[in-house]
Each structure stands twice: as C-alpha cells, then as structure tokens.
Amino acid sequence: MALERLFRRKRPSGENRDIPELWTKCEACGAQLYKKEFKENLYVCPKCGHHHRMPVWERVESLADPGTFQETTRLAPLDPLGFVDTKPYAERLQAYQKETGRKDAILGGTCQIGGVPAVLLVMDYAFAGGSMGSVVGEEIARGVEKAAEEGRALVIVAASGGARMQEAALSLMQMAKTVMSLDLLWQKRLPYVSILTDPTTGGVTASFAALADVIFAEPGALIGFAGPRVIRQTIRQELPEGFQRAEFLLKHGMVDRVTDRRRLKGEVVRALRHLHPGVPYAPGV
Amino acid sequence: MPLEFEKPILELEKRIQELKETARTTGVDLEAEIRLLEERLARLKREIYGNLTPWQRVQLARAPGRPTTLDVLEKAFQDFLELHGDRAFADDPAIVGGLAYLEGQKVVVVGHQKGRDTKENLQRNFGMPHPEGYRKAMRLMDLADRFGYPFLSFIDTPGAYPGVSAEERGQAWVIAQSIQRMGRLRVPAVAVILGEGGSGGALAIGVANRVLILENAWYSVISPESCAAILWRDAKEAPKAAEALKLTAQDLLRFKVVDAIIPEPEGGAHKDPERAIQNIKEALLKTLEELKGLSPEALYQDRYRRFRALGVYQD
Ligand SMILES: [Zn+2]
Numbered sequence: 001m002a003l004e005r006l007f008r009r010k011r012p013s014g015e016n017r018d019i020p021e022l023w024t025k026c027e028a029c030g031a032q033l034y035k036k037e038f039k040e041n042l043y044v045c046p047k048c049g050h051h052h053r054m055p056v057w058e059r060v061e062s063l064a065d066p067g068t069f070q071e072t073t074r075l076a077p078l079d080p081l082g083f084v085d086t087k088p089y090a091e092r093l094q095a096y097q098k099e100t101g102r103k104d105a106i107l108g109g110t111c112q113i114g115g116v117p118a119v120l121l122v123m124d125y126a127f128a129g130g131s132m133g134s135v136v137g138e139e140i141a142r143g144v145e146k147a148a149e150e151g152r153a154l155v156i157v158a159a160s161g162g163a164r165m166q167e168a169a170l171s172l173m174q175m176a177k178t179v180m181s182l183d184l185l186w187q188k189r190l191p192y193v194s195i196l197t198d199p200t201t202g203g204v205t206a207s208f209a210a211l212a213d214v215i216f217a218e219p220g221a222l223i224g225f226a227g228p229r230v231i232r233q234t235i236r237q238e239l240p241e242g243f244q245r246a247e248f249l250l251k252h253g254m255v256d257r258v259t260d261r262r263r264l265k266g267e268v269v270r271a272l273r274h275l276h277p278g279v280p281y282a283p284g285v
Numbered sequence: 286m287p288l289e290f291e292k293p294i295l296e297l298e299k300r301i302q303e304l305k306e307t308a309r310t311t312g313v314d315l316e317a318e319i320r321l322l323e324e325r326l327a328r329l330k331r332e333i334y335g336n337l338t339p340w341q342r343v344q345l346a347r348a349p350g351r352p353t354t355l356d357v358l359e360k361a362f363q364d365f366l367e368l369h370g371d372r373a374f375a376d377d378p379a380i381v382g383g384l385a386y387l388e389g390q391k392v393v394v395v396g397h398q399k400g401r402d403t404k405e406n407l408q409r410n411f412g413m414p415h416p417e418g419y420r421k422a423m424r425l426m427d428l429a430d431r432f433g434y435p436f437l438s439f440i441d442t443p444g445a446y447p448g449v450s451a452e453e454r455g456q457a458w459v460i461a462q463s464i465q466r467m468g469r470l471r472v473p474a475v476a477v478i479l480g481e482g483g484s485g486g487a488l489a490i491g492v493a494n495r496v497l498i499l500e501n502a503w504y505s506v507i508s509p510e511s512c513a514a515i516l517w518r519d520a521k522e523a524p525k526a527a528e529a530l531k532l533t534a535q536d537l538l539r540f541k542v543v544d545a546i547i548p549e550p551e552g553g554a555h556k557d558p559e560r561a562i563q564n565i566k567e568a569l570l571k572t573l574e575e576l577k578g579l580s581p582e583a584l585y586q587d588r589y590r591r592f593r594a595l596g597v598y599q600d
Contacts, residue, residue: 080540080597081531085516134596141593163484163506165516168530169542172506173595175485176492179461180468180592203506205457206485211465225457225485226447230511234447244452254455 026050042261051218051261053198056107056124059157063265064111064120071109072119072146075135081168089166092128100127104135105160108143113155114269116276119147122157123204130160132204133167137174140208141181148184153272154192158209161227162202175207182211191275193268196223196246196255210254214271216264217246217255224249288344291552294333297326334551337501339533340524343509345501346480350555352562354381354396354439354479360559361566362387362394370421374454377418379410379442380490382425387437388570393429395422395490396439399480413446414486419459422490423466433581435472435573438490441479443508445486460489467492468588471581475572477547477565478502494588495572496542498534499561500549504542505532541595545572 024035028050038045042062043052054062060069083089097103105128108121121143123130140156147154163171185192194212196205198221206225209215217223224244232239242248246258259267273279287295301322308315337345345351358365362385369376382395397414400406422438429436445456467474467490476493482504491504498504507515512530513522537543547561547568554561579587 074600076599078597078599081529083529085526085529134598138596138598165507165512165530167597168505168507168532169537170540170596172484172488172504173542173592175461175488176464176468176592177595179464180492180589182465183469183589201457203485206460207464208461210458210461224452225445225460226452230447231449231452235449239449243449252453252455254458 027052044261049219049260051198051220053125053159054261055126056102056122059122060107060109060111060120062261063113063155063157063268064118065113065115069109069111069120071107072143073106073108073121073139074103075138076103077133077135079166080134080170081166083166083168085166092166096127100124102127104128104133104139105130106136106139108139110146110150110152113153113272114265116269116272116279117150117152118155118272119143119152120155120157123159125159125161125199128164130158130204131162131164131171132160132174132178132207133164133171134174136164137171137177140174140178144178144181144184147190148188151188151190151278153190153276154185155195155268155272156192156208156212157195157197158200158204159197160200160202160204160209162204172203175203178208179211182208189277191272193271195264195268196249197221199223201225201227213275214257215255216267217249217258218261218264219246219258221246223255288341288348290333290341290344294326294329294552297322297329301326330551338524339503339527339530340509342501342533343481343503343523343527345549345553345555346499346503348553348555349401350558351480352554352558352565353401354394354398354441356558357439357477357479357562357565358383358385358394358396360562361569362392363389365394368421368425371417372424373417373420375415375417377415377421378408379412379414379446380418380421382421384428387566387573390573391432391434392437393425393432393434394437394439395425396479397442397487397490399441410446412442412481413444414442415446415448415451416454416456416459419445419463419489423459423463426463426466426470429472430470433472435576436467436470436474436493437569438467438474438476438493439479440476440482440487440491440504441502442483442486443481444483445489457485460485463489464492468592469585470588471585473573473576473579473584474588475569475576477569478504478543479565481508483508492588492592494576494584494591495544497545497547497565497568497572498537498543499547499554499565500534501553502534503527503532504537505530540597 026045029048031047399412474493509523509527512526550557
C-alpha cells in the first residue's frame, strides 16, 4: 500500500535520466553521494553521519513494519481568516499541495511497529515548514483518539517550525487541543513516543511533542522553543556552539535519547515493547 | 504619553481648556463656543474610539497605565497573599500568583506581570516569563486542585522569554506541561486576557473553562511585529500583520477562541483603570456563577470539549 503510493507520487521530471542526478551532495561535508545508496542509508551521510531531512513516506517506511501502514489522515485546510500577506494564504496552500502532493503538513495512519499496534503520525516539513494549523492539530487529536479506542501506541515524528501563522489564534489553540487529547492515552495506559527531528521548534515543541513518555531526538536536530534568529536578536549576542541541538537538549535533560536514524526503529520498538501493557516480555528486537 | 491616533482628541481638549481659561481670566462669555467644541470633541472621540483599527487596539493593549495583574489583584480582590518561587530554581517576577478572596470566595490566582515603569519593567522582564514562572503557575494549579478553589489567571505577555537561559531550562517543555496541568484542573478555571496574549507563553495559563478578554486586548500566535518581520520581511508592516492576524476581541469571539468580551472605558482601560477593574470583577463573578454547579469531572470535560472543538478545516 505504502509502496504504491510512493510510485504514484510525482517525481521531479528528469530524475534518473541525467547522470548528475544520480548523485547528490552532503549538506554538511559536501561529499558526493550516490543517491540510491544515500536513500538506502535513510538520508544519513555515510561519510560524516549528517542527518538530512527525510521525505514523509520514506519516514513511514523506516518505522512501520512492511505492508502494515494504512493512511488515516484526510483533512484539508481552509482559510478561516482570509489571511493575506505578500500572497494570499489560499494560494500558498495550493502551492504547497502541488509541491508535496499532500493536503496539509501531516501524514498519519495505523500500522505495526515491531509488531506493536500503533498510530504513526509524521509531520511534513516540506509543507509550510511543517507548521501546525487546524488540520495538523485535528489530525493529531484524531490520531490520539484512534490509538486510545483501538489500544494502539502513539508515535509522532515531529518536524515543524511551529504554529501556522496564517491561522493565528486558531493554530495557537491546536497546542491546547493536542495536549489535552493525550489524556486519553494516559487513561488507557497506552505508550506515546515522540521523535524530534530537524527542526522542531515553537508551538509544536511547546505542546504535544514535549509530552511523550519517551522522547527521541535525531543527532544534530535543531530543537527548541524560540528560533535561534529570534534569540540572537533578543540577546544581541552570538549563540553558544551546539545551542538548541539534540545533544544540547540531552545534556540539559529535555530528551531521553539522541539516536542515529539507522538505529531509531530498533530503539522505538524496544521502548514500545517495554511500555505497552499488551506486549509480553520480549527483550531485543 | 498620547498615542499617535489620539492626537486630534488631545489638541481639541487643549483648545477647550484654553478657551475656558480665557473666559475665566477675561470674563468674556465663551459658553456657546465651548459647548460647540465639546460636542465636537464627543463626536471626534466616538469616531476615533468607535472605529479603532486592530493596530490601534494593540497600542491600547500596551498603553502605560493599563491595569496589570497586580492592579487587578489589589483592587478587585481582598487579602491577596502573594506566593513566590517554583521550588526548583527561582522566583520569576514576570509571573505573580497567590491566594485571594473574590467577594468572599476563596480563589487561587496567577498572572503575567509587566512593570508599571521602566525600572519595574526591567525587573519583571517586560512580562516575559522564564520556565520558573510557569513552574510557579503549575504549583499554584496544584494548590487550587488540592483545596478545590477556583483558579483564575490573568494574561498579559508579549510572549515567553526567548533567551539562552530559558531554552537551557526547557521553555518549550514547561509551556507544554503548564498547558497540560491547567487542562487537567478539577476546579473552575477562568482566564482573563488583560492586555497582550502573546503565543504559547500566554496559552500556558490560558487553558480555562471560560476565556474572557478585555475589549482592546489582543491574543494570537505571534506578535504583529514578529509576524510582519517574517511574512513581510519588515517589522514596520506590523499594522498590516495586526489586521491579517484577526487578533482583536471581536474576531476571537467569532472563532470561539474567547467566550466573552469585557468592556473598557472609552479610550481604553488606562483612561479609567478603576472602572476597567470593576468590569473585570463583575465578569469574573458572573462567570464563576455560571460554572458553580459543575462537578470536578464535569469541569474537566467542559474544558476538554471547549478546546477539542477549536479549529476550522474541511473533512
Ligand atoms: Zn556528510
């Protein structure tokens, strides 16, 4: 099912035709990488270990057991404020939809993760910077409800610049909505694992993403409340080395583990098995 | 310090004052002229204050002399006993809170606190809390639940402090926790947006059964200046951003982000703070009365449903 969708997705024209397009460059060390291998390596540079951003469908495939993912996300955004800046929000939405093939910045569904029944939600940074508006908030709340109803664990992969400005106060309210919905998992003793990827900031960090039972962060990911630019402007100083990176957050006690993407599924599965009351003693993966 | 858009009013007021002075010192009868000008002044005020743009309201929401949390606590409540500290790191002067009586009713109160002058503003960090401020708020929520007293919050912040120390101590984490803690209250919770409701730093103490807002206060996901800096790449476009963000009380009521609007005296709460505080008190009493019959579980469910229903999308 997931593979079919992958095929149906629009590919940039010309890919696989020109020889240079078989290759890509590491954003961090500049190493020439063979694209196929790079993708098989989950977009991690084999030379320097830099974690590049990852397309949402590939993210799903990297976590869900093969053939188990069934998409449930389906909501489309509206423009309740009639927001216009240098461009109307409605136009921006159309452009993002065309670019990503998604209605909004989240892909989610039910699946098995290491045999544990789960609801998996993945935020799409390519869609409006992964920002949370009404659709993302509602999809998360529905995902939580589904997990609670069906006894599934919840896994959310966060990648977001924060709340969606063009939905203003309504997007702010999604922080409260998503946070409150998590109570359903508490009541049912179902585990919630959050994976913070580059970048996770603003109203997403400051709501559901920070409240998981176990929080993973990917190496080097930018994670925080305020963006570094805002902080630099406020304090009028250069920021310390490594500030707001995953390792910084681990040091300051905000995340449980910084885990290489290539080992991430294994660790997520272990966490889910440890926590999920419906899974018997099952060490290792 | 008059706001730019109020200048015509001030000029007219000055002219009336001058005429009165002339009449008094010279004995000339200027009664008719003065009455004419006073009528004109009333019209001008209605025209300006009756057609405030969102940006003008933002300026009123920030006007010096506007009632702060402590002003409200001192004047609308009895025997406010301030409690300090988060029991973990520090006391944050940008958030105040404690125990009080409202018309004899025991309540627990929390609010952002801006300074009333420059010196106090520096001490209070312009009402921008650090994590310890939210931890103090959560401590007080615990207290409200433990004794079953209503929890009242007053929102007036440009936002949570965006600084290195705040990030190191988990600003995002405490905001999330505070949202969660307040959502879980088993007592009546009422929030009042006094002035500025800046983003997650405001919402952290805004997860109430009823959210009330002063007529000229604003509440949004970002300040108009920051929004303009990002979307227009120029903070000077803040008036346009204020328009686009639909951050006024009327707009928020339409989207059900707030439940009721508390009227302000003409020209803004700072023109007659006593009156504004009286209006706040009446609104709080009325709202607490509405929530009175609900059981602890019903209060939680009421709050849950209130926030669960917010958002606009296409299914
Ligand atoms: Zn590299």
